[in-house]
Amino acid sequence: AEIVVLPGDGIGPEVTAAAVQVLRAVAQRYGHQFSFEERLIGGAAIDATGEPLPLDTLAAAQRADAVLLGAVGGPKWSDPKAKVRPEQGLLAIRKALGLYANLRPVKPHPAALGASPIKPHLLTGVDLMVVRELTGGIYFGAKQRRGDAASDLCEYTVAEIERVVRHACTLARARRGHVTSVDKANVLETSRLWREVATRVVRDEFPEITLEHQLVDSMAMHLLAKPREYDVIVTENMFGDILTDEASMLAGSLGLLPSASLGAGRVGLYEPIHGSAPDIAGLGVANPYATILSAALLLRHSLGLEAEARCVEKAVDGALDAGVFTADLAPAGRGVGTRAATAAVLEQLE
Amino acid sequence: AEIVVLPGDGIGPEVTAAAVQVLRAVAQRYGHQFSFEERLIGGAAIDATGEPLPLDTLAAAQRADAVLLGAVGGPKWSDPKAKVRPEQGLLAIRKALGLYANLRPVKPHPAALGASPIKPHLLTGVDLMVVRELTGGIYFGAKQRRGDAASDLCEYTVAEIERVVRHACTLARARRGHVTSVDKANVLETSRLWREVATRVVRDEFPEITLEHQLVDSMAMHLLAKPREYDVIVTENMFGDILTDEASMLAGSLGLLPSASLGAGRVGLYEPIHGSAPDIAGLGVANPYATILSAALLLRHSLGLEAEARCVEKAVDGALDAGVFTADLAPAGRGVGTRAATAAVLEQLE
Ligand SMILES: CC(C)[C@H](C(=O)O)[C@@H](O)C(=O)O
Ligand SMILES: CC(C)[C@H](C(=O)O)[C@@H](O)C(=O)O
Numbered sequence: 043a044e045i046v047v048l049p050g051d052g053i054g055p056e057v058t059a060a061a062v063q064v065l066r067a068v069a070q071r072y073g074h075q076f077s078f079e080e081r082l083i084g085g086a087a088i089d090a091t092g093e094p095l096p097l098d099t100l101a102a103a104q105r106a107d108a109v110l111l112g113a114v115g116g117p118k119w120s121d122p123k124a125k126v127r128p129e130q131g132l133l134a135i136r137k138a139l140g141l142y143a144n145l146r147p148v149k150p151h152p153a154a155l156g157a158s159p160i161k162p163h164l165l166t167g168v169d170l171m172v173v174r175e176l177t178g179g180i181y182f183g184a185k186q187r188r189g190d191a192a193s194d195l196c197e198y199t200v201a202e203i204e205r206v207v208r209h210a211c212t213l214a215r216a217r218r219g220h221v222t223s224v225d226k227a228n229v230l231e232t233s234r235l236w237r238e239v240a241t242r243v244v245r246d247e248f249p250e251i252t253l254e255h256q257l258v259d260s261m262a263m264h265l266l267a268k269p270r271e272y273d274v275i276v277t278e279n280m281f282g283d284i285l286t287d288e289a290s291m292l293a294g295s296l297g298l299l300p301s302a303s304l305g306a307g308r309v310g311l312y313e314p315i316h317g318s319a320p321d322i323a324g325l326g327v328a329n330p331y332a333t334i335l336s337a338a339l340l341l342r343h344s345l346g347l348e349a350e351a352r353c354v355e356k357a358v359d360g361a362l363d364a365g366v367f368t369a370d371l372a373p374a375g376r377g378v379g380t381r382a383a384t385a386a387v388l389e390q391l392e
Numbered sequence: 393a394e395i396v397v398l399p400g401d402g403i404g405p406e407v408t409a410a411a412v413q414v415l416r417a418v419a420q421r422y423g424h425q426f427s428f429e430e431r432l433i434g435g436a437a438i439d440a441t442g443e444p445l446p447l448d449t450l451a452a453a454q455r456a457d458a459v460l461l462g463a464v465g466g467p468k469w470s471d472p473k474a475k476v477r478p479e480q481g482l483l484a485i486r487k488a489l490g491l492y493a494n495l496r497p498v499k500p501h502p503a504a505l506g507a508s509p510i511k512p513h514l515l516t517g518v519d520l521m522v523v524r525e526l527t528g529g530i531y532f533g534a535k536q537r538r539g540d541a542a543s544d545l546c547e548y549t550v551a552e553i554e555r556v557v558r559h560a561c562t563l564a565r566a567r568r569g570h571v572t573s574v575d576k577a578n579v580l581e582t583s584r585l586w587r588e589v590a591t592r593v594v595r596d597e598f599p600e601i602t603l604e605h606q607l608v609d610s611m612a613m614h615l616l617a618k619p620r621e622y623d624v625i626v627t628e629n630m631f632g633d634i635l636t637d638e639a640s641m642l643a644g645s646l647g648l649l650p651s652a653s654l655g656a657g658r659v660g661l662y663e664p665i666h667g668s669a670p671d672i673a674g675l676g677v678a679n680p681y682a683t684i685l686s687a688a689l690l691l692r693h694s695l696g697l698e699a700e701a702r703c704v705e706k707a708v709d710g711a712l713d714a715g716v717f718t719a720d721l722a723p724a725g726r727g728v729g730t731r732a733a734t735a736a737v738l739e740q741l742e
Contacts, residue, residue, distance in 0.1 A: 115578060122584050129578045159514050159616045185581035190550040192585035200540040228465060228479045231535035234472050235542035262638035266509045284634060287609035291616045
């Protein structure tokens, strides 16, 4: 299998290197051939080529079986007057590969409960799958600056909503059969369309699924008060962005949360949900678990290697069980670095 | 002083009645004259007049010194095909009265920590003031449904951002001098304008204020992980809606959080941040504290009665200290009703 690696900015290179090491170990253990091709994206690509998503990067991704991405962005490229921004590279590759369904599983690991701000008794049994629509909504609508005013357009079509709701329902079928669709239908027209379409898709195509609608503001609350009650949560792009960062606190750290971005095409993109963390870049202290778990999702969803995916997930579980915590998970001032955490996973793999 | 009372729907009539009782007791104790005029809004107004904000309601509000509102909405008026919706009444009165700054203080009460999903040690010392922009953004931009597509336009002007940021900075000056401005400037044009304007207003007009920018997704996380570090948080309409419902979990229950909506004009509007809770409407079990605390904000911000405002806040504190909990705050299946909670506040007032 051909895997394109896009390290990106900040801690991106460190965490993707860790995940590639794990994938190499999996290949060796199971007798697979994985080839890795590295390409530029984000700020690193702007510095080298002037473009956040060079054509060559996109072409490599389109030819590959899967893409593993680190993170993009940083203060170096954050001048509000800048014409190109690292984030554009990420948005452009999601769009170009048609990756409309962003899967963000949240399943708190017992060993990480100490790092969560949430009371532990609320977290046992939590097992969420958030499906975030990833190629529509206000992220991609027309943006304007005219005189003293700025605007962003949020748009959704029936087809865009249908496909992501179907994806969520299909996942729910193999889980607890419950889907919560999140919108702001009491105010937004796009949300009213969202609610109509979700209702119809479930009624006509997934009669065995229980569908519940939640307003995004209530959901921000219920996610904390009764996280156990949710199974699959499906929502539009921006709401998904906010709610999954919030949900990461259930798991103790953003540094534990992987994601898979899937679409109609063959290629999937896998990235941790955390950002480039420029403040700790290059220090060797970044938590690699989220990217390693993203590699597990890559094995599962793009390569169809379920046993291998589970093996990686169990290895990360094992490292956490053994108390191998990076700084984001450990009590103040403690914790191991990226290398030791990766080594703990590799050790469990063997 | 003339106070217009808009009970609205669901538990609205119950909680506003409780707050009016408290205001009457304050008037008596301090020798003030408050007159109360009741008017229709939301679903109740649709049922009676066909309009969610009858002209007569708006006219009364415009003549008054302050408006006390319960909540609007409910399943009865939630048909997606409905032409008029209760929420339109709320949005319309906010807009018509020019109430651009919605103040949502969050200060967890020690007695309510048990009801919060957050670990108690993170909550001591938390004292937030969220200032939500209330008359702009995607709530008020053009909404369209065309064929298979729907859209909502998010717009902000420099002047809209300036005035709410100034309001936030003025509040911060009397607090800890720290303002966190929340946006999604790495993706949205309105957010880039927001960030530019916030930066300039603080630099030019409030040099003594420390300004920090946060992306909305990170903020959803930090709000839980280190709530103590924030003082005043200022943000646009939709982000403020989501983040304050999330922040309510710090206080243990949405049922404890009041709000004040202020603007350029004389009249302020005061409402709990919770909704109409149709499932418990009419049962006499609604938590009246958020509406009573909203009445305290009314005394402070619209009537300039600081001592009276504090007296009401202390009375609610006292009721909580005494363990007078409604169902949302009490362990499962326990808790007193609206009448007993209100009586506990009135008792403390005397
Ligand atoms: C970097 C940014 C554009 C991105 C997003 O908002 O989609 C990130 O926050 C994420 O969640 O993947
Ligand atoms: C009812 C709804 C329109 C309203 C809003 O979103 O502003 C409510 O959620 C609030 O926060 O006051």
